[in-house]
Amino acid sequence: MTEQKPRDPDALHRHLHDIQDLLSRQHLVENLIHRQRMPHQKLVESITHKQNLARLRRKLDRLHPADIACILEALPLADRLFVWDRVRAEKDGDILLEVSDAVRATLIETMDSDEIKAAVESLDTDELADLAPDLPPDVMRDVIASLDQEEQAQVRAAMAYPEDTVGALMDFDMVTVREDVTLEVVLRYLRRFEALPDHTDALFVVDRDDRLRGVLTLEALLINDLEKKVSQVMKSKSVVTFAPDDDAGGAAKAFERYDLVSVPVVDATRRVLGRITIDDMVDQIREESEAEIFSQAGLREEEDIFAPVIRSVKNRWAWLAINLMTAFVASRVIDLFQGSIEQLVALAALMPIVAGIGGNAGNQTVTMIVRAIAMGQVEPTALWRLLRKELGVALINGVVWGGAIGAVAWWLYRNLELGLVMTAAMILNLLLAATAGVVIPLLRQRFGRDPALGGSVMITALTDSGGFFIFLGLATVFLL
């Protein structure tokens, strides 16, 4: 993807510090000059300024695009664009590929169409397809027009596949060989290449209709006698292949389970369309886990931490709205029992405990079940066994913690019945939480929905309203 060689990983933080240092000096100069009311003209001419810029440029030239991307992510908008303008044009494309969508938008906004064209020229067709959605349509049209027939077809193909499918992630350059030639011939053929496609750990063996016959690993190519035919040493049985519309997440799991590096993508007739490589799968795995962590916290997407306030508000409002609804329902439940609370105000102080612990226990259960489903470890048939187990856990927790807090309530308010009601309410709410924690994700799975989605919101809603209702209800029945 990039010509430049990676450098020692720990260096990244040093680089960031150096650049922030240069930038702050830059700001210093500007401030000084500003105070002295020196026209900007002069600033640009000032020596320190020139020195800083020169240093910054040299630094950036030495950096790997992936590292520059990280650094851009870490800089507030003004500094980010200042640095971005000083990056060598030929790196722009790779950097745009590496940065997060949020940051990419801020960078592209500042580029005119010619700069964008220059930036994406160097990219492979599959990389171009990745960027396409974020580029101005007219620019994209010109870029595509500038490609040759085959490349145009590739870009269109890649863009045609929905996100999160193998097709959208596959790249098109690969080395194919025929099975009837000797390894000797293959080696001579390879020596004609300037370079091999990234992550080439195997050559694809195809017939004259480009149908996959097997794969020739570089290992097999290197350890076998040169006289042997490809067909003798190629792997043709149980070769992992993907279809372009396979789910990217599933593909990533296969790479993980089978320790793969590159896998051919074939159509229904086993014609080879392209290649999936481990680097894309690693990004896939990272993105999936990020997405999960963000959605758990109710963030729609990864945020540019220096994004303007308003964008962050947009990113977060939906979840807050939902929680406002559920909190409102809970509040209505409490309102039902105004009378009881008036008579025994201790209830108001104790009820959040019942609701809170229920929510936590429920989230433990749902998290565990969702993980197990994601790992393909849970069949809907397991419902009863899992339910029995979780109810057991809930019962023990209820007796232990409910008993403890019940005793405390008894001691605090010198009221045994109150303590008993507290304990009973905790047990019941924990049982409710466990049931919901098992049933909600398994039902969603059975109906073909994403088991993870909104699970914890629903649980919390249930355990809040449920907890208040159970506790205040029991209190009303037995205490008043």
Place this chain on the structure above:
Amino acid sequence: MTEQKPRDPDALHRHLHDIQDLLSRQHLVENLIHRQRMPHQKLVESITHKQNLARLRRKLDRLHPADIACILEALPLADRLFVWDRVRAEKDGDILLEVSDAVRATLIETMDSDEIKAAVESLDTDELADLAPDLPPDVMRDVIASLDQEEQAQVRAAMAYPEDTVGALMDFDMVTVREDVTLEVVLRYLRRFEALPDHTDALFVVDRDDRLRGVLTLEALLINDLEKKVSQVMKSKSVVTFAPDDDAGGAAKAFERYDLVSVPVVDATRRVLGRITIDDMVDQIREESEAEIFSQAGLREEEDIFAPVIRSVKNRWAWLAINLMTAFVASRVIDLFQGSIEQLVALAALMPIVAGIGGNAGNQTVTMIVRAIAMGQVEPTALWRLLRKELGVALINGVVWGGAIGAVAWWLYRNLELGLVMTAAMILNLLLAATAGVVIPLLRQRFGRDPALGGSVMITALTDSGGFFIFLGLATVFLL
């Protein structure tokens, strides 16, 4: 790692179903026989029984160890051990490597020392070191004793490095060459190998003291003329290397940024100790994200979903205890305002809304900050800028949602002042949440702690107690 070829990824679920099907037939037979009071002896002799077992064995023989591992994870204890007994012994080692710690324990419990020895015989020294902590000490001693000097040294070395360091993950077999030989010679040398180490994308070029001079990528080996010397085509500048005590997580990030496949591990004198390969890094990335998701939900470690109830209770109690404490504190805060609640019981119904929304907003903030820190995007110096931004977001959310819910409260209770207090309390609690969400992780980072740890617990504790105090406090001052 394994001789067997991987198969089509989607197959995994089919396999699981088939095996569960076989097992259920098995149970059926057993039940029938049981009802007819037929002695177990007869069961074992019964034909259906034998057929099922034969089918099960055939199925397992065809499966990749990683797939068998997934299937074992998915089976309840009894079935799991039933299947485990029927797996071919030579696969045992690889399967033990693949399963989660929880499941591994259940499998090893059932094996006698000879079975364990047979299982781990086939493993590489680094894999052996991975399993060592879970094996009975006496068995481990015998196994190590059975190794040759060099292997013993390797196992000891690998076990000496703390978990989550590069040293603990590195493997020891690799191909090294000298720089003064021609590619021709290298090719001839490689043809003497039975197989190359997994994920060999480059040979390590070393001097006669085993010090790393550079790496010869298979690509360079394949595309260059045979007359060329290794020194002419090897990569010697800015080669990524790790030290054995580097953090495994950092190494994984480097693999991700630079799209690496295998990296040499060198000591202070650049002597090559071993190799880190992408497959271990993929597992590392997966484990990190799992651990984060589990700790967010307050689960100590990944759970075997079919583990006995008591083990799950142990895994979850700590978090529940902490939350009980914080909930108790919040409850005490409410108790302070008994008088106010008695006078205006609507407060009891409204207070959970203030606390709840604060908690959600705070968790959004802390999640975002923690991610940014983990990506190396936040310097403690950014504190003020981030704080200003988050306070802005909180202010807008407070005015919008606080205003909305305040209006609702006004309408519900026909009490304008109550509505205004509600709005004010929401705004203040959201500001509190934002501050805590930024300050807590950044402080933990500055003091060299893990910024993620317990962040959301602390936030929730703050926003609950704080929310109750703010709301009830304002109400007491302005409404009563």
